[in-house]
Amino acid sequence: MKSAASFLIFCATLIGAAFAAPHTAQAFDTSAKFAILMDYETGDVLWGKNEDETMYPASMSKLMTLDVLFGAIREGSVSLEDEFIISEYAWRTGGAASGSSTMFADLNSSVPVKALLKSIIIQSGNDACIAVAEALSGSEEAFAIRMTERGKEIGLTNSVFKNATGWPHEEHVMTPRDLALLARHIIMEFPEFYPIFKERDFTWNGIRQGNRNPGLYLDPSVDGLKTGHTEAAGYGLTASAKRDGRRLILVLNGLPSERARGDETVRILDWGFRAFKNYKLVAAGTPVDNAPVWQGTYAEVPLVSTSDIDVILSVDQRRDMKVSVAYESPIMAPVEAGQKIGVLKVETPDAPAREFPLVAGGSVEKQGLISRALGSLMHMLSGS
Structure with missing residues (x-):
């Protein structure tokens, strides 16, 4: 498996310099016994x-x-x-x-x-x-x-x-995760x-x-979904809000009062929209690496994503993000355009690693018999 360290340089240039955050996801807390904040578009927690x-x-x-x-x-x-x-x-x-x-x-x-x-x-x-x-x-x-x-x-x-x-x-x-998934x-x-x-x-x-x-009464960006309360459960709310084209889903439960439920809903949603931003890593069809091809009419094939790759990150996660490309090398010819080749892996602190599929950005035919024989001979002579 090959990892493309060169892509880290590209990604660092793309993302830009980090800056100090007023809050971090790790330091944030709530009086609710249970909570989850989910990005609607990606489903990321x-x-x-x-x-x-x-x-x-x-x-x-x-x-x-x-x-x-x-x-x-x-x-x-x-x-x-x-x-x-x-x-x-x-x-x-x-x-x-x-x-x-x-x-x-x-x-x-x-x-x-x-x-x-x-x-x-x-x-x-x-x-x-x-x-x-x-x-x-x-x-x-x-x-x-x-x-x-x-x-x-x-x-x-x-x-x-x-x-x-x-x-x-x-x-x-x-x-809480199931409730957020259900709301989404x-x-x-x-x-x-x-x-x-x-x-x-x-x-x-x-x-x-x-x-x-x-x-609905405290935050004009909130447009759903459902409250809950029993003596055993405490006060809870599954809420969703949309601001500037972004939607977040929040689940809270185990709060002591109606007032706490309302206050925490507004406070956490406001923090969520401020603390986390959407960052575009790769545009669909843009080559992120070139993979070597064995016995192909071309020596390499570009690796692309079929869709835009966006991630939701806090400022701390953005600063410490690591991105790599992984695939089995070399790729055996023939290669068809759209063939899955590898993955782009995004690693951030305090979050599971995320992988996005990468496919061949073009087709590479297999060399003829004589070309393949010469290639094999050169491979043995070079010892590579």
Whole structure:
């Protein structure tokens, strides 16, 4: 395996000189027990605290209920005009009689899917969640199994769902990383529904309720997603904000109060947008190295990326970044344009190494028999 040290010089020139940072990712902390800050575009984790530890997500797990519902609408098995029944179980367990978050739907009433969807997002309606679960899977228990299976399909490796609402259950758990991935998935896959998360209020049965996301009122860049609170979980929030074309996703949980939840959301998002910047390393199609080709009509082939390579870094990470190119050398002819040859590896402090594929920027045909024989003879004579 060959590493191209020369590329480090190129990269240092590209990135430029570092400068002192007012904050570092390593020094930053929060009063939340669990936290993660994720870049939406790349999915990179910028900062975290117990981000891979399981926790009680409370109503933040309703994002999974919504994902299943969004999927059913997308595939056509459910329409926004369909009406679901508020069963006695939904009314008693998730309605006003339960003392929990509710849309105040009447017992045995029929509620349009569009209203149920808005209630879950804006009001955190437990009765709405149970009505959806029963309509789509026959029971809340069966729907929870469907939620867990769906979670695994989209990459939630440490999430288990036992109900549609986030009601306390010792086995109903998620990690901050899974919640951030779920939020990213919803924003990316269901753009037609995402604007609802920013709506400030919703009225049903004559009762108007405001959106519980404090970020919507404290930071104009916040446009979603979902709060959560139980005695066991503390106060939590899965939030997303967009500034100057960049979007960040933040998950917090285990905070002591509503005020702390709002304050920490604004503080961490503000820090995240200031502390981390997007740096372009390589433009698509730009050669980053030349790999030697054995017995080819050309001695070398340029290595390129098929897409722009951008990384999100703190100032400290930018200063200490190491970049290298690795591939098996020499490359055997023939080589086809677009053939994967190696990787560009980016290493930064306190973050996993990232690798980006590099492909041949052109084709190299194999030499004829006589040329190959002469080449082999010269190789033996030179001892190389």
